[in-house]
Amino acid sequence: MxxxxxxxxxxxxxxxxxxxxxxxxxxxxxxxxxxxxxxxxxxxxxxxxxxxxxxxxxxxxxxxxxxxxxxxxxxxxxxxxxxxxxxxxxxxRLADTEFLAEFLNPEPVVLEGYSDRISVHKFQERPARMSLGLIHPEDLWWWIREEKGKRRYRANFRLGQVARIRYDLSVTDPDWKNQLNLLPAGIYPNSMFCGGRVSKTFLTVSLSEAFEGFHYKLVAGVINLHA
Missing domain, CATH: 2.40.50 (OB fold (Dihydrolipoamide Acetyltransferase, E2P))
Structure with a gap:
């Protein structure tokens, strides 16, 4: 140890x-x-x-x-x-973005692909290279919706200077879900949560365990750094 x-x-x-x-x-x-x-x-x-x-x-x-x-x-x-x-x-501090930038995923790929999920068969043939990643999203929105009496929380964003790939991923960060839970169902810009301050937002993404034949990409951490 x-x-x-x-x-x-x-x-x-x-x-x-x-x-x-x-x-x-x-x-x-x-x-x-x-x-x-x-x-x-x-x-x-x-x-x-x-x-x-x-x-x-x-x-x-x-x-x-x-x-x-x-x-x-x-x-x-x-x-x-x-x-x-x-x-x-x-x-x-906003200055700490220099440390986080060292570990950013190569854009615009999120965990080995552009989709929100990966088939379980892929990793049966070849183990995953990584199941965790850090990204710096653009045009980030938070989508709160009601489904069958339950609240669902999604992060919708773009990534990549050239391809401009748009992702739509489920959110599992407890603190961030608590913030979103204070709002009615709807779609909200990330700027709404920055209080007018200069800030940078990073997302930690993680692969889920297998569920109905897929491993889903999740927003496991929401990181806001302010000036």
Whole structure:
């Protein structure tokens, strides 16, 4: 086991538990922290610091990592020990975009393709190269809609200076869903959430587990940096 410092870029819903992912400052690579007790997930309680607050996007925290446990779909997975995480600092200034820019996905591709999903057959033939990515979207809108008595939240945006590919992905970031839940159904520009300040928005995208023959691309983290 070894101590590592993690820049948290997502703490999202995953089934009844959480998916915590970010950049290891030791390896400068993506990691998804999972527990041995819950396959592919970690409990919400395990994502909390000693003060009871959950790890949030842009937190830098210390965690004790055990062994890699990557799968053919989620190669970044690593077991984390039961030792409580320790928050060190936050990256929340506009200047911190320089650090995040080092890990941006090559545009305009999001996780190996232009669609919002990937067939399970693809990864049966060839393991995924990555299941986590960071993007800097343009023309970003938030779509709240009602379906069969349930609320659905989508991120609609463009990516790429030339191709201008438009994506429409489901949102699983708990904090961002709480913000959207205060609004009636509709489509809202991202600028509405920036309070008139100079800001940059990044999205952490993650591949889901298999569901009805596909792995879906999800917005697992919404990151706003303000001047």
């Amino acid at each position: 070894k101590l590592d410092r993690i820049v948290c870029l997502a703490n999202s819903y995953k089934h009844d538990h959480r998916c915590v992912a970010g950049i290891s400052l030791n390896s400068k690579k993506w990691v998804r922290l999972v527990s041995a007790e819950i396959p592919g997930c970690i409990s919400r309680e395990r994502t909390c610091y000693s003060d009871g607050k959950e790890a949030k996007a842009l937190d830098v925290f210390e965690a004790e990592l055990k062994s890699p446990c990557g799968t053919h779909v989620h190669p970044e997975d690593v077991f984390v020990s039961s030792k409580q995480w320790r928050r060190l600092q936050r990256l929340e």
